[in-house]
Amino acid sequence: METPGAFKKARSRKSIMITPDDSDAQSGNDERMTVSEGPRLRSVGLGQRGYEGEEKPAGIYTNGTANRVDDGQLNGHAKGPTNARVIDGWEVGTDPKIDRSGHKEFGGSFGVSCIMAGFPLLMYYMWIGATYYNGNLPSRVPGQSMTAFLKHLLNLAYTGAYPSAKAWAMYWVFFAFECFLYIFAPGVWTSGKPLPHANNIKLPYYCSGIFSFWITNAVALGLHFTGVFPLYTIIDEFGPVMSVAILSGIGVSVVAYVSALYRGKQHRMTGDHIYDFFMGAELNPRMFGILDFKMFFEVRLPWYILYLTTLGMCARQYERYGYISAEASLLLLAHFLYANACSKGEELIPPTWDMYFEKWGFMLIFWNMAGVPLSYCHCTIYLANHDPQDSPWNTYAVIAYHFLYLFVYWIWDTCNGQKNRFKNELSGAGTLRWTFPPLPWAHVENPKTIPSEAGPLLADGWCKCLLQ
Secondary structure, X not given: OEOOOOOOOOOOOOOEEEEOOHHHOOOOOOOOOOOOOOOEEEEOOOOOOOOOOOOOOOOOOXXXXXXXXXXXXXXXXXOOOOOOOEEOOXXXXXXXOEOOOOOOOOOHHHHHHHHHHXXXXXXXXXXXXXXXXXXXXXXXXXXXXXXXXXXXXXXXXXXXXXXXXXXXXXXXXXXXXXXXXXXHOOOEEEEOXXXXXXXXXXXXXXXXXXXXXXXXXXXXXXXXXXXXOOOOHHHHOHHHHHHHHHHHXXXXXXXXXXXXXXXXXXXXXXXXXXXXHHHOOEOOOEEOOOEEHHHHHXXXXXXXXXXXXXXXXHHHHHHHHOOOOHHHHHHHHHHHHXXXXXXXXXXXXXXXXXXXXXXXXXXXXXXXXXXXXXXXXXXXXXHHOOOHHHOOOOHHHHHHHHHHHHHHHHHHHHHHHHHHHHHHHHOOOXXXXXXXXXXXXXOOOOOXXXXXXXXXXXXXXXXXXXXX
16 A cells, blocks of 8 residues: 555556646645646556656655654644634644644544444344344343343344354455456546645546446356356345444454555644544555455445446346336436446545545445445345235336436436536536447536635536525
8 A cells, every 4th residue: 555656667557637727736735726627638558657746846745655754743733723724623833643623524533433432333233123023123122121121132233143254355356356346447547636735746546447347247247147146146245244344344444544654654733642633644545556445435335336236136026026026116216326427526625625525434425335335225134035916106106206306306416417517617627428328418517606705606507506
């Protein structure tokens, strides 16, 4: 694992690099941003520099790499108040390893401790309700003591969700396969927002999501129809896979935190290990100069697993009943469209808050490895455990919901497309990339804007509709 720097020479490969104009480079003390005239496209290989523009200037602090420590602390609090300018928790001219904002989210150590303990327990509780309580909340039966009830829940979790060797293999083979596709599938290069603590350097991001998603679909369907790995195996092994995901999320979080401290790559640390473990230590963890862990975890793990789980539920219905219900079809449409949207617009993700500001800690790691894919799917688990004939919904009404959902999806997709392409243009990485499905009005040319101290605000397209 590494924090991006000047990457070593690697073998070349075909891809596209989205590079900003030279005029986009800002000085370390300049917070202003201007809209570029448009990006230039050129072919590059993996041997490109880790940063856009010039090599890292001497004496400039990057993500956790400091030449000095102003107050003698590598992982602690700032000493006393300061009148210096603070940008995103970093005091200009000081070590970016130290968070000088004085602010903590989620109620500090106590709040994040409750979250870290509560998330896994909540996931087991929800799974038990969906699997053993007909979709209802697990509760005591008349005459059952609280102790007996908790022992019963523990027994259900142990017998139904024990992390078997098969579940470990399923989860981590998928993980390795998606890592392989991230690196080797065709894609485009783009750049993120300028990092103020690193002299406004822009990190390059490789975006191969759309090809990764469709290759994943092809491989999954191929394994299913050949009988090598029926997709409904995900449903059959859901409990054990959930336990593996929970343990993996916790384990990876520990490795990420300890690794960052050991290598001196921490960033914006408060000195409170419990809070810093939850929020993360490293800002831009990468491997091989191309695999950005935050990008990988936020796109491929949660939404692909969620989609494949629903696809497995549809395979289960077809295997048992010979058809796929309208309710299952609607869920599959929703989860497919979302996973595909995250993939087809992956080049729009680097300027977002998660990539630019959030660190790689328990919050991002656990939620993407376990929380999102294996708790957002309980409607899927419910349908997998029930006969479609038991549904109270009218089939024609559910079919009508398909078309309503497509209309709402078009609004959501194009609204986000307009917003994020505008943000990309501000950072000098704007480009029009037509990926499936190409939707009308996903980009506004020469949009109207509202000036502000933080830069221009989009006031056109769907935003204009909201302002009227």
